[in-house]
Amino acid sequence: MAESWTAGAQRRAWLSAALLSVALLIAPFLVWLLLPRPVPVMPARRELAPAPLAPAQPEHAAPREVEAEPPPPPPPPPPPRETTAASAGPVRGVVVDPEGRPVAGATVRCSDEPGLSASADAEGRFELPPEADGCTATAAQPPFGDAQPTRVAAGGENVLHLIGTGSIAGEVVDPSGRPVEAYLLAIESFLPVGSGAHAGVNGRARKVSDPSGAFQLDELAPGRYVLTVSAAGRPPARSAPIDVEAGRAARFVRIVLPQGATLRGRVVDAESRAPVVEAQVELDSATSSGANAISLALTDANGDYELQGVPASGPFSVRVRHEQYMAKIVPGLDARGASSLRADIEIRLLGDGGSREELTGIGAMLSLSPSGVTIAGIIEGGPAALAGLAQGDVIVRIDGEPAADLPLADCIQRLRGRAGTRVTVGVDRGGHILDVTMRRDVVVH
Incomplete structure (x- = not known):
C-alpha cells in the first residue's frame, strides 16, 4: 500500500510541474493577445550633431585659426596735373591781343602753380620751365583783360588770347546840374574780370577841361570801376560802380561834384604855444587814388590857415607838415553841412627818438x-x-x-x-x- 501511495504521489508531482511549465509558456501569449498593439515606431533619422547646440559665435570667429589680413594701402594721391611725354622740355607759347597780334611784356603765370611765371618778349613769346607742363596758364597786360585760363603743354603751340578793352563815357556836373568844366579824373578802384590784378590801373589820373563837363576813358580792361573826380574848391566825389565789357562803352555816367566847405584854424607849437609859420595843411586820404585837386594851405605869421574845398559832410582828416616838426594827422573833422568849421592844431618838434608822425586811430x-x-x-x-x-x-x-x-x-x-x-x-x-x-x-x- 505504501509503495502504491508513493508512486501516485510522484505522478501527481510530475503532472503539476508539467502544467506549471505549460502555464508559463501560455501566459505571455495570452497577454500579447489581450493587450492593445503599440503603434509602430519608425527608426529615428541619424543627426549630424545629436549633442546640444553650443551658443552662437560671431561670424569672424572661424573654427580654424587664420591670420587677419591687413587693410589695403590707400591709393597714391593723383598727380597735381596731367603731364605729357615732352615734359622734359620747357613750355613755350605766345601772347596775342584780340586781333591776334603779339603782345610784348605780358606776364604769364600758372594759376595752379603761382611760382611758375614768365614775361613775353618783344614778339609776345614766352617760355615757362618744364615744371609748368600741363598747368593752367593765363596772361595779363594792361590795358587788355586777362587771357582766359588755358592748359599749356611742353612741345605744343600754346597761344594765350588777351581780352579786348572797353571804355567809359560821361559827364561831371555840380549839384544844380551845371557842367564842371575843369577837374581831375582818376580811377579810384578796379575789380578785373578773372583772377589777375592790374597794378597801375588805379590812380590813372588825368586833367579834363571841357565846356560840357564831358569825359571819356578808353582802353580799359573789362571789370568794375569806381571813378573819382575833384576840382578846385570842391571835395573829391566818387561815381557809382561801373561795369566795363570788352569791346563796349559804358555811357551816360554822371558824377556830381558837391560844393565844399572851408576849414580854418591856427597851428601852434605844442610846448610854447607859439604860432608855427609856413606849416602845410592839406586833406589826407581823401581818395585812395591820390586824385585831389584841393590845394594845400600855408599858415601865415600868426599860424593861421584857411583850407578851401574840404567835405561839407562826413568825417575827413587833414595832415599838417613842417620841416622842424613831426607830421600830424588830425582825424574826425566834420562840417556837418555847414559852410565852414574851425580846427586849431598843436604840433611837436622833432626829437631824437626817430618818430616822424603822430596820428589818432588804431595804428x-x-x-x-x-x-x-x-x-x-x-x-x-x-x-x-x-x-x-x-x-x-x-x-x-x-x-x-x-x-x-x-x-x-x-x-x-x-x-x-x-x-x-x-x-x-x-x-x-x-x-x-x-x-x-x-x-x-x-x-x-
Whole structure:
C-alpha cells in the first residue's frame, strides 16, 4: 500500500510541474493577445550633431585659426596735373591781343602753380620751365583783360588770347546840374574780370577841361570801376560802380561834384604855444587814388590857415607838415553841412627818438588787395597791435558795415577818430572771422 501511495504521489508531482511549465509558456501569449498593439515606431533619422547646440559665435570667429589680413594701402594721391611725354622740355607759347597780334611784356603765370611765371618778349613769346607742363596758364597786360585760363603743354603751340578793352563815357556836373568844366579824373578802384590784378590801373589820373563837363576813358580792361573826380574848391566825389565789357562803352555816367566847405584854424607849437609859420595843411586820404585837386594851405605869421574845398559832410582828416616838426594827422573833422568849421592844431618838434608822425586811430596801415581791404602793417604799441590784429588780416566790416561796400579811403577815415572813442572791426584771418573792439589812441611812429 505504501509503495502504491508513493508512486501516485510522484505522478501527481510530475503532472503539476508539467502544467506549471505549460502555464508559463501560455501566459505571455495570452497577454500579447489581450493587450492593445503599440503603434509602430519608425527608426529615428541619424543627426549630424545629436549633442546640444553650443551658443552662437560671431561670424569672424572661424573654427580654424587664420591670420587677419591687413587693410589695403590707400591709393597714391593723383598727380597735381596731367603731364605729357615732352615734359622734359620747357613750355613755350605766345601772347596775342584780340586781333591776334603779339603782345610784348605780358606776364604769364600758372594759376595752379603761382611760382611758375614768365614775361613775353618783344614778339609776345614766352617760355615757362618744364615744371609748368600741363598747368593752367593765363596772361595779363594792361590795358587788355586777362587771357582766359588755358592748359599749356611742353612741345605744343600754346597761344594765350588777351581780352579786348572797353571804355567809359560821361559827364561831371555840380549839384544844380551845371557842367564842371575843369577837374581831375582818376580811377579810384578796379575789380578785373578773372583772377589777375592790374597794378597801375588805379590812380590813372588825368586833367579834363571841357565846356560840357564831358569825359571819356578808353582802353580799359573789362571789370568794375569806381571813378573819382575833384576840382578846385570842391571835395573829391566818387561815381557809382561801373561795369566795363570788352569791346563796349559804358555811357551816360554822371558824377556830381558837391560844393565844399572851408576849414580854418591856427597851428601852434605844442610846448610854447607859439604860432608855427609856413606849416602845410592839406586833406589826407581823401581818395585812395591820390586824385585831389584841393590845394594845400600855408599858415601865415600868426599860424593861421584857411583850407578851401574840404567835405561839407562826413568825417575827413587833414595832415599838417613842417620841416622842424613831426607830421600830424588830425582825424574826425566834420562840417556837418555847414559852410565852414574851425580846427586849431598843436604840433611837436622833432626829437631824437626817430618818430616822424603822430596820428589818432588804431595804428594800422591799409592797402587794397585782390582779397579786399587788407592790413598792410601794424604800428607797434598801437591799439591794433594790442588787440591782436596782424598784417594780412582782411577787413570785412567796420562798426557793422561791410567793408566791401566802402572804398579804401572811407575805411581809413572810419578807423581814425578822436582818442578814447571805440571802433569794432571784423577781420578775416584764414577763413575765420574775428570781431575786435578797440579804443582809438594817439600813435607816434
